[in-house]
Structures are given as structure tokens and as C-alpha cells.
Amino acid sequence: MNLFTEMRALVIGALERMQAEGTLPAELDFANVAVEPPRDAAHGDMATNAAMVLAKPAKTKPRDIAQNLASILAGDARITSAEVAGPGFINLRLAPELWQGLVKAALEEGSDFGRSTMGQGKRVNVEYVSANPTGPLHVGHTRGAVFGDALASLLDFVGFDVTREYYINDGGAQVDVLARSVYLRYLEAHGQEVAFEDGTYPGDYLIPVGDALKAKVGDAYVGKGEDVWLEEIREFATEAMMDLIRADLKALGVEMDNFYSEKSLYGTGRIEAALKALEDKGLIYEGVLEPPKGKKPEDWEPREQTLFKSTEHGDDVDRPVKKSDGAWTYFAPDIAYHYDKVSRGFDALIDVFGADHGGYVKRMKAAVSALSDGKVPLDIKLTQLVKLWKNGEPFKMSKRAGNFVTLRDVVDQVGPDVTRFVMLTRKNDAPLDFDFDKVLEQSKDNPVFYVQYAHARVCSVLRKAQEAGIAADDATLVGADLSKLDHEAEISVARKLAEWPRLVEIAGRTNEPHRVAFYLYELASELHALWNRGNDDPALRFVQEGDAATSQAKIALARAVAVVISAGLGILGVTPAQEMR
Structure with a gap:
């Protein structure tokens, strides 16, 4: 049930009536007509911009349209008043019955x-995390x-068919570095002294990998050159790191539908096929790029490369796809x-990148x-940095990881639910302080606690009703006399x-899940405000001693709040609290 959609349909119907009566032109586009919450709740329950957006195409003053429209809307039983404000x-x-x-x-x-069915079952691929398989996930x-x-x-909640995907970056030079690092730990496992140089990874997390390699191959690689062990250790180490990453994701409550290996693209003709598709469109050519803007690097020289004509699709410059030595970029x-x-038939693609990938977006x-002839949209969401604080100071780096704070460091400190909620208390492209x-803290200033406390309070109401012998299961509450919910404080909760x-x-339309976290905080605030008013006014308490019918109506309102909080937390991947400890 979407009251805003219902009221918008009512407004559109009134506008069509005005067209039939000749007070509005027959051909008008109602796409921009909206019904929204008013900026100031004191002004009403909902507001429409219909007169404002239609005045110019109708060649009529907005207030003239608004006054006519308002008189029609006021005649509907669902509307108790329709008032023209400002320019139009x-x-x-709305009538109390609608809120009830x-x-x-x-x-x-x-x-x-x-x-919602907004997504119409369209297939969306959401690629996220996609960290290099060289160590544990960091913050x-x-x-x-x-x-x-x-x-x-x-996106699933609003009707899309979603695939969660992780792109394993296992085709680059960083995996060779991983293999060499594991080899050093392997030598350590055989009692040798080693030094981590040339950019190798010093984190303690590779110690068990070196031990496992020793258990698998014994001393077969000791004293041997890279030509003997590099490829085998690459595969062994990559799989070990992916097991570690999967465990980290599981600790956070994240499960992927698909893991896609970059390595599977090499030597299979897939890269060549993709570039051939671009070449067939006249978008691949041999050329020389202009030097970088600003100060020219000392080692820069004009050289012919294979280039993708990305400027024809909105990029700032064309991009190299093959180096002058024939290697892929x-x-x-x-x-x-x-x-x-695109070939798998997705209707839309979403990539979630770190802020350091900003320069990669346009290309x-x-x-x-x-590749899709403009038919498949790609939305790239950048996530900004997270600054960790503890005891008023920056949180120190992880010894286990070697040079960064790991996902496990965070989850072990506060748990997955708190971690997830806090990470969504800012828009993805805004920096986030994680203290x-x-x-x-158990305070209103902590949105995680505040929302969970609201859900726990509703659970406590249900327990109190049970103790009082008042039936408060959902089937009973649905049949309650909700006309008893007539106080402004109760209607305010229903409005939210x-x-x-x-x-x-x-x-869902804007790809902004942080809006859910913000809304849950506002809904929790409404519930807490009603609870606090009940402390001063016994008539507003959810359980009314000796009055089961009134209690059930009030409990129904509280239970509806819990239903929405639970659904919202479900989207965020957070388990609703039954009680606070």
C-alpha cells in the first residue's frame, strides 16, 4: 500500500476532470506531477506541485489551476482539506481512516x-568488493x-532480479608478488631466515599459507627457481586468499552469487573478442596519445599504441588497450x-569502486x-574513505595484515550489525568517521542503538501484553478497532x-541505500517520542490496563513500526534486536 501513489492517482484524476471540463488543455504531460510530504509537517499531510509544473504548458497562472484543483480534491472523502499555498x-x-x-x-x-514492482524483474548485476586476492579485506x-x-x-526489494558478483583480480602482477611472498613463508616453515623485500607482503596472515604449502609439497620447492614453483604457488596462494576473503565476507554477512576470475579472460580469446566487437564499430585504432596535461613526465615519449576511441562515448581522452610492446593494458x-x-543479458550494471578509482569511471x-550500443546503463558508485577512531585517537594498523586495519579487526570490535549500519549512515561518496x-554508546546520538532500541521497545510491549493476557498476535491486531488511533501523536507515527x-x-531509483538508514532513524524517533509522551499521558500508553480493545489498536501501531524497522534492517543486512542489554 503506497498512500503517496494513491493520492497522486487522485490528483491525476482531478486534472483529467479539469481537462474534460475545458479548464485545462487536453494535451498535457503529467509526468512531473508529484505528491510528496510537505517541507513543514504543520502545513499538512501531503503536498502536490501539480499547478506549478503545469502552469507554463497550460499557459495559465499556477494559482488559478491550484484553486480549481483544490476544490475538486476537497470533494473527495479521503481529503479533509486542500489548501492553496504560496505561488500555487x-x-x-487526509482523513484519519487512511492512516488507520x-x-x-x-x-x-x-x-x-x-x-515494489518498480524494477519489473529487470536483471541487474551488482559488482562489489572485488579486492585483489593478496590478503584479508581492509576497512x-x-x-x-x-x-x-x-x-x-x-534493488531486490523494489522488484529487480539481482546478481551479486565479485571480480577476482587474479590476472595481474600483484598475484606474482603474492606467490613470492608465500614462497618466503614456505621457506620460513622450513626453518630458513627470510627478508621481505621488493614490495612483498609481510603480513602474518601468510604464515599459515606457507605452512599449508609445506604440508602439501614438502621440500620440493626449497632452493628451486621461480620457473619451477611460481605458477603452482600463484594458484595455491590465490585460492588460499580467496578462502580468507570469503570467510571475511561471511563474518560481515555478505554472500556472493558469483565469483568471476580475471585470469579466465587470458588465453581464451575473450579479450580479443571484446576488442573485436569495438573494432567492428570503428572504435579501435592505432595512434599516439597527447602528453598528459600539466607537467610532462620525464620518461614520457610519443609512441603508437592500440587505442579505444572512448571520446565518442563521453570520455575525456581515448584510452590505450594494448601497449607498444604488445601486452594488454x-x-x-x-x-x-x-x-x-553485457553478453549475459543483464539490463543494467552497477560497479562499486573505491574512491581511488574515480579516474576509471568515464572510460x-x-x-x-x-559494447551495448547504449542499451545497458552502467552506474559506478564510489565509496569514500573510512577514518577509524578509538579513545579519541586514530585506530592503529593491524599487525596481522602488515599495513592496514582489516575487516575482521572492525567486526571483532563491534560485531557485524553495528559495522553494517554505521557504514550506511553516510552517503557512499561522503567520508565516514567510524568511532x-x-x-x-546507548544514546540518541548513536543511530544503530536508537533504531534497535525502538524495535526492542515494541518487542517489550508485546511481552507486556502477553503478561496482561491481551492477545497481540498479528492476526488479532489486524482485526483491531484502529479508529481508536485518533491522537495526533499516533497519527504522526502513521504518517512516517x-x-x-x-x-x-x-x-532504489537513485541506488542510495543510505536513505533507508536515515529513514529508520526518523521512524525510530517517532516511536520513541510517542513512548515518552505515554510516560506523561497514560492514555497514550500502548497497554491500557483493563481495556483490551484499545490496547490492541495501540499495539497494532507499535507492531507496524516493528514490521517496517525489521524490513529496513533486513535491506541493510542487520538483525533486529529483540531486547537491549
């Missing part, structure tokens, strides 16, 4: 309340993992990977646009509940 906005007040009916709908629909990966996972759940396999996504969008002390179906559609 219309503020609407919304509470019933939330209980009847349960976890499906607010679900930056944590934010990308949480954001990508919540976004995938959000990093961009070439990424083109092939996205060509594979990747250009490639997908070219280990503050995220565990009504925003949920609209909110998730907006969040």
Missing part, C-alpha cells in the same frame, strides 16, 4: 509491506562490501569482463556504452510509516 502549491490533509488503514496494511503485508573494502550488499538487497581485461556482463562507462566508542513504500522506491 496545494497542501492536503495504513497500519492495518502494514500488519497484513508484513515483511512485504513497501515492496575500505568493508564499506564497499556493506554498501554493495545493501544496494543489492534494496589493465583496461583491456576490464573491457572484456564488462562485455561478458568504463564509455566501454559499456559502446569505536561512539558506535557502542506511510513514507516507507515511497522512500524505498526513491532509494
